[in-house]
Amino acid sequence: MRLYDTQRSGNAWKVRLLAGLVGVDLPRVTLSIDRGDLRDPAFLMRNPLGMVPVLELDDGRTISESLAILHYLAGGTPFWPAQTFAQAQVLTWLSFEQAQHMHPLAQLRLHLSLHRDRRAEDDDMVRCRAQALHALAVLDGQLARQGAHGWVATAGRPSIADVALYPYTRFASMGGIDIARFVHLPPWLARIEALPGYQPLFPGRPDLNFSTVELRE
Numbered sequence: 001m002r003l004y005d006t007q008r009s010g011n012a013w014k015v016r017l018l019a020g021l022v023g024v025d026l027p028r029v030t031l032s033i034d035r036g037d038l039r040d041p042a043f044l045m046r047n048p049l050g051m052v053p054v055l056e057l058d059d060g061r062t063i064s065e066s067l068a069i070l071h072y073l074a075g076g077t078p079f080w081p082a083q084t085f086a087q088a089q090v091l092t093w094l095s096f097e098q099a100q101h102m103h104p105l106a107q108l109r110l111h112l113s114l115h116r117d118r119r120a121e122d123d124d125m126v127r128c129r130a131q132a133l134h135a136l137a138v139l140d141g142q143l144a145r146q147g148a149h150g151w152v153a154t155a156g157r158p159s160i161a162d163v164a165l166y167p168y169t170r171f172a173s174m175g176g177i178d179i180a181r182f183v184h185l186p187p188w189l190a191r192i193e194a195l196p197g198y199q200p201l202f203p204g205r206p207d208l209n210f211s212t213v214e215l216r217e
């Protein structure tokens with residue numbers, strides 16, 4: 001099994017994070033968007049959408065979309081609960097992540113920190129900021145309901161909902177959002193970072209979680 005990713009992809013970070021938490025060794029094939037690797041015909045055979053992450057199984061079959069990969073890797077582990085009701089709760093928050101959370105936070109990080117091709121005052125960035133603040137407020141409210149040491153979907157223990165929501169919440173400051181304005185988010189991020197097997201964005205380098213440059217291979 002191997003993971004196609006890019007160095008700074010938050011969606012691929014979800015997968016590497018879960019692999020670390022469940023103790024799965026996941027070799028990486030790290031591609032570069034700037035080099036055009038995601039438009040390469042060989043990569044498009046693996047994922048016609050031209051996006052990472054992609055998980056390639058040993059028999060050559062592939063799974064794309066971060067949440068589908070998380071579901072695949074979490075099967076049989078506590079990160080995918082056994083009870084149907086708890087599974088439904090997890091799916092609710094995974095759906096929230098894709099529909100409301102990831103996109104505005106990713107756009108802010110991409111344009112204000114990585115590409116630096118927009119100003120915070122630009123209309124689309126103002127819109128993304130409002131959407132991101134709303135999503136973070138919803139997440140903060142959910143964590144408040146789950147109690148002081150609770151997790152997003154399953155109060156008693158972390159699930160793939162926590163894993164999926166972690167990277168782009170962690171990146172919020174790169175989009176100009178001060179996470180400290182939300183009472184419950186910083187301790188939840190710290191709880192995830194204290195889990196055995198936690199993986200930073202760059203292996204062994206938690207100081208590079210907010211890196212704006214690709215490291216040379």
Ligand SMILES: N[C@@H](CCC(=O)N[C@@H](CS)C(=O)NCC(=O)O)C(=O)O
Pocket residue numbers: 008009010011012033038050051052053064065066067098
């Ligand atoms: N819904 C997808 C989104 C994946 C996604 O946006 N991947 C980005 C990297 S984080 C990508 O591959 N972008 C390619 C491009 O911008 O050309 C998921 O959750 O996996």
